[in-house]
Amino acid sequence: MVRVGRWITAIALLLLVGVYVRALAFTPVERLQGLAQKIYYLHVPAAIWAESAMVLVGIASVFYLFLKDxxxxxxxxxxxxxxxxxxxxxxxxxxxxxxxxxxxxxxxDARLTFTLFLFLCSARCTRCPSC
Incomplete structure (x- = not known):
C-alpha cells in the first residue's frame, strides 16, 4: 500500500510541475505588470494555504485547551x-x-505586516513547541 502512495505522490508532483510550466510558459504577458504578474500563480495559492494553515492552528489550539487531546x-x-x-x-x-x-x-501594508507576524509566530512554534 505504501508503494501505491508513493506512485500517486510522484504522479501528483509531476502534474503540478506541468501545470506551473504551462501557466508560466503559455499564458500571455499582462499589459501593465508584464512578467511580474506571473508570480501570482505561486504567490496567491501559497498565501491562501499559509493563512488557512494558521486558522487551523488556532482552531486546533482552542479545542486542545478544552479537550486536552x-x-x-x-x-x-x-x-x-x-x-x-x-x-x-x-x-x-x-x-x-x-x-x-x-x-x-x-x-x-497591514496584510504584509500581519503575514510577517504570522510567519515569525509559526516559526517560533516550530522551533520551540512547548513555548
Whole structure:
C-alpha cells in the first residue's frame, strides 16, 4: 500500500510541475505588470494555504485547551510547520512582485505586516513547541 502512495505522490508532483510550466510558459504577458504578474500563480495559492494553515492552528489550539487531546496539539504543530513553509514562500515571492510594480521591496501594508507576524509566530512554534 505504501508503494501505491508513493506512485500517486510522484504522479501528483509531476502534474503540478506541468501545470506551473504551462501557466508560466503559455499564458500571455499582462499589459501593465508584464512578467511580474506571473508570480501570482505561486504567490496567491501559497498565501491562501499559509493563512488557512494558521486558522487551523488556532482552531486546533482552542479545542486542545478544552479537550486536552494530544492529537490536537500535534495537528496544530503540523499545521504550524505547513503554514511556516507557505508563509516563507509568500514573503519571498511578494517582494519579487512588489519591486517592479510598487518600486519598493516592502510596503508597510497591514496584510504584509500581519503575514510577517504570522510567519515569525509559526516559526517560533516550530522551533520551540512547548513555548
Amino acid at each position: 494530544p492529537r490536537l496539539d500535534r495537528f496544530a504543530a503540523a499545521s504550524a510547520e505547513v503554514g511556516t513553509v507557505f508563509a516563507a514562500i509568500v514573503l519571498t515571492t511578494g517582494p519579487i512582485w512588489g519591486k517592479p510594480i510598487w518600486g519598493t521591496w516592502w510596503s508597510s
